[in-house]
Amino acid sequence: MQFLNVTAEAKANIYFDGKVVSHGVTLADGTTKTFGIIYPGSYHFGTEKAERMEITDGTCQVTLDGVDGSDTFTAGEHFDVPADSGFTISVDDIICQYVCSYIES
Structure with missing residues (x-):
């Protein structure tokens, strides 16, 4: 996955003592995305805007707030998170990489 003609944020977004790290980019059309890595562990995130998380490498298990059970996602797959929610x-064992797109309502 490549993004051309973007403005990239050099300063990283660092969460959970460095176990989740991302960088933001703004595309030519003004939309924003973040891309990053997740080290082994379990982490909860809240959302303001709806999000699409595309897994670009590795494997993860995801539980959306208010949903029983989890789903597994691997490279090439994605999951959507509603606005004002969380996941x-x-x-488990190797780094998972992702691209997060923010979905405007």
């Missing part, structure tokens, strides 16, 4: 993402 728990777990990575």
Whole structure:
């Protein structure tokens, strides 16, 4: 996955003592995305805007807030998170990489 003609944020977004790290980009059309890595562990994130999380490498398990059970996602797959919600993402053994798109309502 490549993004051309973007403005990239050099300063990283660092969460959970460095176990989740991302960088933001703004595309030519003004939309924003973040891309990053998740080290093994389990992490909960809240959302303001709806999000699409595309897994670009590795595997993760995801539980959306208010949903029983989790689903597994691997490279090439995605999951959507509603606005004003949240999700728990777990990575077992190797780093998981992702691209997050923010969905305007």
